[in-house]
Amino acid sequence: MKKISLTFMLICLSLIGGIFYSSSAVSAAGFNYTATPILPSSQEQDVTSYFKLRVTPNQEETLQVKIENQSDENQKFKVIVNTASTNQNGIIDYSLHDVEKDSSMKYSIQDLITSDLPIVEVAANSEQIVSLKLKIPEESFKGVLLGGITIEPFQDETKQEQVNNVYTRTFAIQISENDEPIPAKLEAGEVSLSQINYHNVVSLLIKNKAPTIITSVEANIKVTKKGQTEPLLNEVKKDMSIAPNSQFFLPVEWKDLFSAGEYEYEVTLHSHQQDWNFKKAFSVKDKEAKKLNDLSIDEKSDSGTYIYPILVFIKVAVILIALYLFKKKR
Structure with missing residues (x-):
């Protein structure tokens, strides 16, 4: 089977x-x-x-x-x-x-x-x-x-x-060479900050140390700020597959600008072979956060609340002024 x-x-x-x-x-x-x-x-x-x-x-x-x-x-x-x-x-x-x-x-x-x-x-x-x-x-x-x-x-x-x-x-x-089953062996490496399509993400390095294909993997990821119990991020990824003796970064979108501080990345990986749980502490430094935030299209939850209405108001005002001047000229 x-x-x-x-x-x-x-x-x-x-x-x-x-x-x-x-x-x-x-x-x-x-x-x-x-x-x-x-x-x-x-x-x-x-x-x-x-x-x-x-x-x-x-x-x-x-x-x-x-x-x-x-x-x-x-x-x-x-x-x-x-x-x-x-x-x-x-x-x-x-x-x-x-x-x-x-x-x-x-x-x-x-x-x-x-x-x-x-x-x-x-x-x-x-x-x-x-x-x-x-x-x-x-x-x-x-x-x-x-x-x-x-x-x-x-x-x-x-x-x-x-x-x-x-x-x-x-x-x-x-x-x-044969059909001898090889036990799956996953390990976790470092946590890194980066971007995918200009969105801030935090990723954990996952390593498959065995010469076997791991299929039907489900990843339950959560990121928590140090000293808190309520996760900042929760994400579930399903139907993943991992190549033999390969490594990859497992990302989760930050959905915000990075804030300096101490955090923990936790993931539970489930497959038909076995389960793995990894916890890795990581830091977000001011300098690294600013560098990525300057390139990010993410915004603080309230930072863009008033920008769009203001832009609409300015456009409408320009149109009304232009119409007024045009009618006055005629």
């Missing part, structure tokens, strides 16, 4: 996160192509939509993706291998390349897969198969390795015309 749920989760995440595992055409701003994975002999038979490989130590395998250029012009594509990470929304991401890896990660997929042609050119109205070499380490490993292969239309940065909306294809890769 667990094996089936992980497979179902990977497929669902592909739909939610915009990761495509099947061949489908893209036609946007001049890009018109399809990409399809060619599954190898080590592919597990219960999955056909992404790379799910059962391997042995020191094994070598060739992974292939067929790119079909459906346009009337030659097109170039970048072939990028990524190690799976977890984003701030609690979603496993297979498409990010330069992500800080957790120190517990023994093997990274992007270090095990190489390509002789990081950029390939496909002639107009033709197709080409891209081959990548997978080399499994000599030493046996436990759990799963997770990552992805991204096909991205290449844009020459030296040219003036650049397309903003570039559609990519990412195919997940899951590699294991």
Whole structure:
């Protein structure tokens, strides 16, 4: 049942996160192509939509993706291998390349897969198969390795015309040697202050120290000012997933300007495997609060109460004065 749920989760995440595992055409701003994975002999038979490989130590395998250029012009594509990470929304991401890896990660997929042609050119109205070499380490490993292969239309940065909306294809890769269950192991790191879309947030670093995928995670977060029992912030996040040996910041929106002081961030994480509870004290310093508040679009609860009516009054007054002067001139 667990094996089936992980497979179902990977497929669902592909739909939610915009990761495509099947061949489908893209036609946007001049890009018109399809990409399809060619599954190898080590592919597990219960999955056909992404790379799910059962391997042995020191094994070598060739992974292939067929790119079909459906346009009337030659097109170039970048072939990028990524190690799976977890984003701030609690979603496993297979498409990010330069992500800080957790120190517990023994093997990274992007270090095990190489390509002789990081950029390939496909002639107009033709197709080409891209081959990548997978080399499994000599030493046996436990759990799963997770990552992805991204096909991205290449844009020459030296040219003036650049397309903003570039559609990519990412195919997940899951590699294991056996079905031995690995206990989940979460740890908490530091608390940090930052912004998301110019809104103040406070975040706790969460680390998955085990080579296992953690699914169906619910996070109950509360932030309390030191010496008080009533939380300043309460938030519940559901249906989160965490990639193996990954780390991510779990944010909660402050919904106000930061105020200097001492606080505590507490989160309870619940999954079908087990529960975790973390409490971390943190400080908001005057200098850091001012720096972030100056950039924030958040406001004190009463600071904007009178601004909008005043602006409306000024606009109406200007219109009335203009009408009066116009009539007087006539």
